[in-house]
Amino acid sequence: QKEVEQNSxxxxxxxxAIASLNCTYSDRGSQxxxxxxxxxxxxxxxxxxxxxxxxxxxxxxxxxxxKASQYVSLLIRDSQPSDSATYLCAGESSGTYxxxxxxxxxxxxxx
Amino acid sequence: xxxxTQSSRYLVKRTGxxxxxxxxxxxxxxxxxxxxxxxxxGLRLIYxxxxxxxxxxxxxxxxxxxxxxxxxxxSLILESxxxxxxxxxxxxxxxxFTTTVGTDTQYFGPGTRLTVL
Numbered sequence: 001q002k003e004v005e006q007n008s009x010x011x012x013x014x015x016x017a018i019a020s021l022n023c024t025y026s027d028r029g030s031q032x033x034x035x036x037x038x039x040x041x042x043x044x045x046x047x048x049x050x051x052x053x054x055x056x057x058x059x060x061x062x063x064x065x066x067k068a069s070q071y072v073s074l075l076i077r078d079s080q081p082s083d084s085a086t087y088l089c090a091g092e093s094s095g096t097y098x099x100x101x102x103x104x105x106x107x108x109x110x111x
Numbered sequence: 112x113x114x115x116t117q118s119s120r121y122l123v124k125r126t127g128x129x130x131x132x133x134x135x136x137x138x139x140x141x142x143x144x145x146x147x148x149x150x151x152x153g154l155r156l157i158y159x160x161x162x163x164x165x166x167x168x169x170x171x172x173x174x175x176x177x178x179x180x181x182x183x184x185x186s187l188i189l190e191s192x193x194x195x196x197x198x199x200x201x202x203x204x205x206x207x208f209t210t211t212v213g214t215d216t217q218y219f220g221p222g223t224r225l226t227v228l
Contacts, residue, residue: 034216043201043219044154088154090217097142097161097205098169099217103153 002027004091006102014110019076021087021105026070029094033072035063036088038104044088047074079109114138115220117202123226130189132223134202142205143185144217145169145177147198154201160185192227199224 003026013019025033032051036044050056050063050072062075072091076083086104093100118133134143144159146169156169158177166177174196178186185204189196200223206215 036219041224043222046216046218049216097159098144098156101154103151 002093002100004089004100004102006087006089006105008103009106010108011105012108012110013079015079015081017079019079019083019107019109021074021076021089021107023072023074023089023102024070025072025089025091025100027091027094027100028070030091030100031094032092033063033065034090034099035061035072035074036090037083038086038088040085047087076107079107081109081111083107084109115202115204115218117200117220117223119223120221121224121226123228124189124192125228126193128189128192128227130192130225130227132187132189132200132202132225134185134187134204134220135183136185136204136218136220137183138204138206138218139182140204140206140218141182142215142217143179144203144205145175145185145187146201146203147171147196148201148222149198157187192225194227197225197227 034049035047038044048063050065056063060077064073088104089102090099115136145157146154160166160179176188202220203217205217
């Protein structure tokens, strides 16, 4: 069974700190990984995708991928209360159109 | 901007009713997906479609069917609604599967919160 695992949290960080969200995956054939942010009662919105080993930066967000360790992370710098949400990690199910989603990590940024 | 719309934000139906959930995307995407999301269970794929009139079962297809008569529209049908189908239903779409970087990004609609009484 292909899986993507995340710690459900909540992860609490003070405003201005770096929030680090982590995810592991079991499908070694997965090439692409995605981070979505989901506010309570709303639908997921894409933050970033990554498919190469290493880091990818976009504004305050950095995604990191380590295929050898089957590990994906999302760093949020200068965290704001508006970043408080559930963050979903998803990996492509190799050879298909499908994603495998983690159950999400709830982030709370304390003002 | 990609736009995925769903016919209703909130829906209340009675047990045994036939329920139609509609999804429309305006980006000429080939792939469309229906998920349900429940607390603690995450997003679970019900059905997806990679072309007009083509469909494949996802992880939890029982009690559901789908229809894709036009490229931009993907409908989810609950043949006889039951209380355990009370959930948030999310539609998503993506471009053609690519072999270079993997599956293309999925974009989600706003969701339909369905309550079955």
